[in-house]
Amino acid sequence: MRLDYLTIFPDFFAPLELSLPGKAAASGLLDFAVHDLRDWTHDRHRKVDDTPYGGGAGMVMKPEPWGEAFDQLLAPGATVIFTTPSGEPFDQRLAEELATRERLVFACGRYEGIDQRVIDHAREIAEVREISLGDYVLNGGEVAALAITEAVVRLLPGFMGNAESLVEESHAQGGLLEYPVYTKPPLWRGHEVPAVLRSGDHGKVAAWRHEQAVRRTAERRPDLLAPSVLDDGTPIVRAT
Ligand SMILES: COc1cc(COC(=O)c2cn[nH]c2)cc(-c2cccnc2)c1
Numbered sequence: 502m503r504l505d506y507l508t509i510f511p512d513f514f515a516p517l518e519l520s521l522p523g524k525a526a527a528s529g530l531l532d533f534a535v536h537d538l539r540d541w542t543h544d545r546h547r548k549v550d551d552t553p554y555g556g557g558a559g560m561v562m563k564p565e566p567w568g569e570a571f572d573q574l575l576a577p578g579a580t581v582i583f584t585t586p587s588g589e590p591f592d593q594r595l596a597e598e599l600a601t602r603e604r605l606v607f608a609c610g611r612y613e614g615i616d617q618r619v620i621d622h623a624r625e626i627a628e629v630r631e632i633s634l635g636d637y638v639l640n641g642g643e644v645a646a647l648a649i650t651e652a653v654v655r656l657l658p659g660f661m662g663n664a665e666s667l668v669e670e671s672h673a674q675g676g677l678l679e680y681p682v683y684t685k686p687p688l689w690r691g692h693e694v695p696a697v698l699r700s701g702d703h704g705k706v707a708a709w710r711h712e713q714a715v716r717r718t719a720e721r722r723p724d725l726l727a728p729s730v731l732d733d734g735t736p737i738v739r740a741t
Pocket of ligand 1: 583584585586609610611612613614615632633634635636637638639640641642643645
């Protein structure tokens with residue numbers, strides 16, 4: 502998989518040098534490049550933003566630098582990801598879908614956003630996904646791009662040392678939250694490890710873990726348990 506990042510803060514992605522296992526990058530499993538959007542400006546001030554048509558506070562990112570950057574980066578088969586509060590919600594299912602792509606180009610917006618024509622133009626030449634990390638506003642799309650990168654890359658074959666742990670993870674096991682986990686010592690500051698986990702009875706351990714996952718999900722994320730459609734397929738719309 503090839504990953505490209507377009508940003509006015511390229512240093513934001515320095516952690517990728519640390520976090521993406523060196524062997525993976527070296528073994529050709531993964532290749533990435535960070536690009537400074539200002540490299541596609543031609544004025545003395547390397548201007549990337551301007552005032553919004555229609556007025557209003559803040560600045561909007563100009564279309565020209567993005568267009569020239571895309572001309573260079575959007576090889577056939579690329580998927581462009583705009584990280585934005587107005588995007589589709591990112592979840593494990595979407596991570597699994599993105600992990601099937603050959604090339605992801607992250608377009609990290611700043612200010613009040615990117616001129617809409619950039620997204621409209623990108624849709625004419627590539628697969629485009631507008632993705633939100635959550636219902637909050639960040640100053641830029643870089644943090645979301647890093648989070649999405651980590652969730653996707655760890656799903657690629659050969660990345661997780663112990664592929665078995667991927668299978669067991671929550672949001673993959675029928676959408677239940679993860680059960681509580683324990684390790685040595687058996688007693689710590691007056692807290693004991695649940696006896697069942699030390700019983701050696703794998704059946705009982707599995708049952709206990711499932712029960713804990715269901716209980717935790719019911720307490721913290723009842724929305725994950727509630728059906729979204731009626732038996733006849735009619736979508737259930739919940740009053741918020
Ligand atoms: C303040 O307005 C914004 C902020 C951001 C930064 O990203 C987030 O805040 C975010 C991302 N996932 N959850 C929140 C991006 C855009 C934007 C980007 C592209 C096209 N259009 C708009 C706009």
